[in-house]
Amino acid sequence: xxxxxxxxxxxxxxxxxxxxxxxxEEGELLGIIGPNGSGKTTLIRAITGVIKPExxxxxxxxxxxxxxxxxxxxxxxxxxxxxVSIDFEFTIEEIVLMGRTPHLNRKERPEDHxxxxxxxxQTGTMHLKDRLITELSxxxxxxxxIARALAQEPKILLLDEPTSHLDIRGQVEVLHLIKELVNxxxxxxxxxxxxxxxxxxxxxxxxxxxxxxxxHGRPHxxxxxxxxxxxxxIAVAVENNKTNNxxxxxxEVIRN
Amino acid sequence: xxxxxxxxxxxxLILITVLxxxxxxxxxxxxxxxAAKIMLAQIFSIEENWSMAQETIILSIRxxxxxxxxxxxxxxxxxxxxxxxxxxxxxxxxxxxGMSSGAALGAALSFTLHLPTPLxxxxxxxxxxxxxxxxxxxxxxxPVATLLLSGIAVGSFLAxxxxxxxxxxxxxxQIIFWLMGGLWTSDWPKVKIASLMIFAGIILLYxxxxxxxxxxxxxxxxxxxxxxxxxxxxxxxxxxxxITAAAVSVSGIxxxxxxxxxxxxxxxxxxxHRILFPxxxxxxxxxLVVTDTISRTILxxxxxxxxxxxxxxxxxxxxxxxxxxxxxxxx
Numbered sequence: 043x044x045x046x047x048x049x050x051x052x053x054x055x056x057x058x059x060x061x062x063x064x065x066x067e068e069g070e071l072l073g074i075i076g077p078n079g080s081g082k083t084t085l086i087r088a089i090t091g092v093i094k095p096e097x098x099x100x101x102x103x104x105x106x107x108x109x110x111x112x113x114x115x116x117x118x119x120x121x122x123x124x125x126v127s128i129d130f131e132f133t134i135e136e137i138v139l140m141g142r143t144p145h146l147n148r149k150e151r152p153e154d155h156x157x158x159x160x161x162x163x164q165t166g167t168m169h170l171k172d173r174l175i176t177e178l179s180x181x182x183x184x185x186x187x188i189a190r191a192l193a194q195e196p197k198i199l200l201l202d203e204p205t206s207h208l209d210i211r212g213q214v215e216v217l218h219l220i221k222e223l224v225n226x227x228x229x230x231x232x233x234x235x236x237x238x239x240x241x242x243x244x245x246x247x248x249x250x251x252x253x254x255x256x257x258h259g260r261p262h263x264x265x266x267x268x269x270x271x272x273x274x275x276i277a278v279a280v281e282n283n284k285t286n287n288x289x290x291x292x293x294e295v296i297r298n
Numbered sequence: 299x300x301x302x303x304x305x306x307x308x309x310x311l312i313l314i315t316v317l318x319x320x321x322x323x324x325x326x327x328x329x330x331x332x333a334a335k336i337m338l339a340q341i342f343s344i345e346e347n348w349s350m351a352q353e354t355i356i357l358s359i360r361x362x363x364x365x366x367x368x369x370x371x372x373x374x375x376x377x378x379x380x381x382x383x384x385x386x387x388x389x390x391x392x393x394x395x396g397m398s399s400g401a402a403l404g405a406a407l408s409f410t411l412h413l414p415t416p417l418x419x420x421x422x423x424x425x426x427x428x429x430x431x432x433x434x435x436x437x438x439x440x441p442v443a444t445l446l447l448s449g450i451a452v453g454s455f456l457a458x459x460x461x462x463x464x465x466x467x468x469x470x471x472q473i474i475f476w477l478m479g480g481l482w483t484s485d486w487p488k489v490k491i492a493s494l495m496i497f498a499g500i501i502l503l504y505x506x507x508x509x510x511x512x513x514x515x516x517x518x519x520x521x522x523x524x525x526x527x528x529x530x531x532x533x534x535x536x537x538x539x540x541i542t543a544a545a546v547s548v549s550g551i552x553x554x555x556x557x558x559x560x561x562x563x564x565x566x567x568x569x570x571h572r573i574l575f576p577x578x579x580x581x582x583x584x585x586l587v588v589t590d591t592i593s594r595t596i597l598x599x600x601x602x603x604x605x606x607x608x609x610x611x612x613x614x615x616x617x618x619x620x621x622x623x624x625x626x627x628x629x
Contacts, residue, residue: 092521116524123519129386130514130569140512144524194523 043068044089044198044229049098051081051088051253058084059253062098066198066231066246071224073244073261074233077274081253082233083124086200089231091115102198116144120191122201126183134170134178134186138162141193161192165219181212188219199223201232205239217243237291241265242283249273265289302573305566309580313368316584320364320591321356325598328352337361363484366492366548367590367604368583370481371555373496373545375582376575377538378556379563380503383510383571384534385442391557392542395449395535399456400426401546406463406473415476416488420547426452427539431532440531442517478603479552481590488548499541500579506534507571514569554608555582558616565619585612 044066051059059081066072074082087093089100091112100107102118110118120141128137138161142154162168165185175183184204191199201220205213213236221243224230234240240247240261247264249257251273257264270278270291277294322333332348336356339346377392385394393399404422408415433448434440464470509530513520517527542556563577586604589611593604 090522092518112521112526113524116522121519121522123516123522126515126519128515132511132514132569136511136570137515140515140523143508143512146508 045101047099050096066229068229069227070245071230073240073247076250080250086202113144119198120194120196122187122191122204124202125207126187128175131174138189138193141190161189165189181208184216199230203233241288313584316587320587321360362486362489365489366484367481367586369492369496370545370549371582371586372579373541374556375559375578376500377542379560379578380534380538396426396430396453397423397542398551399453402460403456405476406460409472416547420543423543476550479550479605480603481549492544492548495544496541499537502537510571552605554612558612
């Protein structure tokens with residue numbers, strides 16, 4: 043379980059996040075949506091301690107993470123960053139093994155390799171094991187990065203636009219995978235730009251605007267035309283997707 | 299990840315062969331057998347059937363020179379490998395953040411003030427890196443791009459000072475020869491001091507292999523994986539500066555080794571520093587022993603600065619490898 047209390051983050055004098063409080067239960071996928079520059083990526087950086095918040099608490103499994111060192115946090119929280127481009131010819135197995143970094147004590151042990159194998163099996167990347175990361179497609183790379191995150195054995199998974207550079211099939215495959223992990227008991231928080239994908243896959247959604255939470259709750263309650271109008275300054279119609287009873291957002295097409 | 303032991307064994311074997319061969323090659327003809335006997339006589343008692351001159355040539359001239367060449371080559375290649383990894387820049391070499399300009403200024407000063415060159419160039423090289431590091435520091439962090447830029451800025455400033463000294467110096471050729479890099483002043487005290495610092499620095503660098511691998515993914519990702527990136531940067535900079543300063547102070551500015559050897563090794567081993575570091579160390583040693591032997595025999599009795607040989611033999615070989623492979627420089 044992840045709990046964020048009254049988080050405040052500043053870059054110099056600019057307040058990027060003000061008084062953000064959020065909660066994600068175990069087995070829950072919390073989607074973070076909001077316009078560009080609203081503070082979504084900053085939220086992920088603040089949760090992992092890569093930037094230090096002015097004040098506020100991050101609580102995981104009842105423990106306050108502020109004041110922990112990077113290594114201890116990395117055992118609790120894994121991050122799947124935005125687009126990953128790796129120019130160096132590491133094999134997939136080597137990349138996933140890097141997920142063991144916070145647990146390694148100079149030498150890798152047999153159990154590390156076992157965990158690496160399990161993570162690759164879970165993400166369907168086992169067959170790519172000896173391929174080079176530079177040779178894979180965007181969707182495959184993202185699955186490998188998720189495998190690396192799993193190798194950290196985290197309690198919480200943070201994903202920063204995990205699907206934004208993928209084609210529609212890649213997007214669905216990656217979100218399916220995340221959903222599977224969440225159903226297995228993981229707590230996940232994902233920044234997602236595509237409102238329809240967020241609506242279809244997230245259990246709960248938080249809408250961030252100007253560094254503040256504007257709405258937080260079930261997709262149907264958050265993704266209303268009024269909220270979207272206010273946050274994104276755009277008129278939309280919201281319909282119901284009958285196949286899985288989730289909202290579909292249709293922007294009003296401007297013709298001239 | 300299976301570590302490949304075979305290339306390490308092969309390179310060690312080549313290094314030993316090259317060392318022995320290089321000791322027996324020179325203007326004064328001394329057979330391999332005699333050379334071996336002279337060296338073994340230091341440990342075992344062997345009946346003497348060689349001249350004093352031969353013994354002096356082997357023990358006081360060739361042996362320290364060959365060993366120093368190996369040490370300097372190892373140091374430059376390892377430091378170059380570390381800087382390329384740290385800066386994620388294929389153009390990086392051990393001198394990139396102002397080390398060579400710092401050392402050059404010290405050497406230029408030492409020739410005009412008649413002070414010991416190795417000591418002064420070591421001191422100025424270390425000061426240069428210290429200054430560059432602190433200029434680049436922004437709020438407790440050292441961004442890599444800032445480090446590179448301030449290295450170039452400080453480097454040009456120091457180079458200007460060095461040029462000024464050369465311009466007004468009574469015997470500028472001394473300074474200019476030193477800048478070309480050479481091992482003709484090798485002696486045992488230099489071997490001892492350099493080996494101490496170079497071995498220590500190389501071992502320190504090896505300890506950062508894994509974290510450097512992770513940092514190749516990007517600094518932010520490395521932080522998410524629990525790596526204290528600032529500590530790694532500091533450690534890698536300090537250790538590679540130490541060994542580069544030690545190498546430069548005894549041999550001048552020998553170019554090319556630190557840039558090309560890690561690249562060539564990366565083509566064969568891939569980017570994993572746990573194997574890339576030791577292979578670069580060994581290959582750097584081999585490369586400089588061979589090129590130094592060429593530099594002192596090709597126009598004998600005249601000696602060429604080894605820097606001329608490293609570039610004129612190394613560059614075509616590297617171009618050949620690049621073309622043959624036809625892949626990205628990152629390899």
